Amino acid sequence: MAEKEHAAAAALRYSVREGSPARMALAGRMDAYSVGPVWTSVLEAAARAAGTGELVVDLSDVTYCDGSGAALLYSLEQSAAQRGGALRMNGVTEAVEGHLKPYREAEGVVSARPPQDQPWSRRLRDGVSTVGQEIFSQIAFIGEYGSALVGAVRHPRRVRWGDTLRVAEAAGFQALPIVSLIAFLLGVILAFQSAIAMRQFGAEIFVADLVAISLLRELGPLMMAILLAGRSGAAFAAEIGTMKVNEEVNALTTMGLDPVRFLVVPKILAGVFVAPLLTLYANLIGLLGAALVMRGFGIPMVAFFNQVSDAVDLTDLTSGLFKAAVFGLLVASVGCLRGLQTGTGAAAVGRSTTSAVVSAIILIVIADGLFAVLFYQLEI
């Protein structure tokens, strides 16, 4: 009869003796750390030695056995039953029996969740219903906050101006460093890239026209809106989402305060207010960056800014600022909406934040496209 002794790095050893009945002796500690390395080999050795016959497992040399050790014993039991064999354990203490009990009890327990396997028609119906509910909740939110905004215009004293200023400071003033960096680099890159091409025709001075019109009408508002979405839209969603998870939104409702008026209106007003200001600031910094580059190409700053003032008029500036205000409205609204739609748990806040940024960027791009068509039609 072949007898093999195995010693794992952990202190669980086993030996197997073939025969009728086959015998397996376990010795040492049986815990989560010691059974792992020998788990597969113990089960395989037991199957090889016993086949469909009886297996006697001797535990008399086991010095310690906890729940994980019992898991191995239970797996031996199960594996023997699957082979059509039998298993008998010698030296089982009361404590080991106690650890084995939950394994035996858990056998055959079925999930309390209703079966998920539904016909395609049911899944389609559920899918359509979910999309419908989503659209309904967005329309309801737009109606709710539209009415809150009208209320704010009709009764300005009811607006929480303190909160509005606090949000405006966080979304606007505190964003100046990043806005400065991005706008400056945008101006530098635009000027540099176009100057290289224009130089071939001796038309470097027209770089001022190109940069000014692009920044004021298009890139200034667009870049600021994307920055606002990443910085403040995400913050609005996370703040309101966390309040939702902590039931603070419910607390507002039960205190008779409308969460939309209390939480959303200040953020939307702040968004609409700071977006044009940030855009104006970004335009100036961008033009400054471009002017510095052009100085390197031999065009004095005075000449550059003279050219800028000839190239653009007030309509270019105001149309860009108007777009920025609309983008600010979209970013703040979608950030607040996603925050209010937050489910439960920390992961839900993360999902809301991601969704707020992605939705805001999509809406900004769509709105920008619509503005392009509208301004063309209106010849602005």
Place this chain on the structure above:
Amino acid sequence: MVDLNRAGADGMDDDEAVIRVEDLTMGFGSMVIMENLNFSVRAGEIFVILGGSGSGKSTLLKHMIGLYSPIAGRILIGEADMARAEGAEREDILRQVGVTYQMGALFGSMSLMENVRLPLEVHTDLPLEAMNRIARAKLQLVGLAEYGDFMPSEISGGMQKRAAIARAMALDPKVLFLDEPSAGLDPITSADLDQLIRRLASTLGMTLVVVTHELASIFAIADRVIMLDKETRSIIAEGDPRVLRETNDHPWVRRFLRRSETEDQSA
């Protein structure tokens, strides 16, 4: 390796202390909460830390599990000083203790099964099948085997606390720390949880350190209690709560354990 295997399940000396707190002074910065605490927790017992709100019960628990460092003194888990253990020694101690927090602290993005399996995945070489089997048995132990594929947000607060206990037991710790296990639960759920705690100690030989101020739970589960006092920043009573209720002279202890409205009624 630090070895706490002295619990009843091993048939070793039950009277031996698994945790010894010696001259512990704790606090935050210059604010001292408790001074010169001395007590020990015996293997296999349910040891309850009592005290009024703000007396430092949970802070003491967090010191015992090594989340906070004491201002002075030692917390010996087995033979190792939890306050000063580092690296591998600290990991050894932490593997032998399980902790559940006041709010359950289950990971919301994982199912109950995945929550319970996580410590096994991190610390052992067990194959997936074995980890699933163990996780399922732990959930069965707390009566949640059929909820393994549920997310924490889909189950009640009481179930979350039981699932948190299952996760804390994944590696079969020798000592289980429970912070306010029955807080916010209805009396029936709370009584079920007390029963579970008793069962863990009696059938699995686990040592439990419980922070609570639920009077019904204290008498249902505690073998021994210590009572912390915010005013004197010390332990004002130690022993069997049933005996303390009848014999202790300290008015606050009597009032606490009898739930009297005034000092006169309890005296």
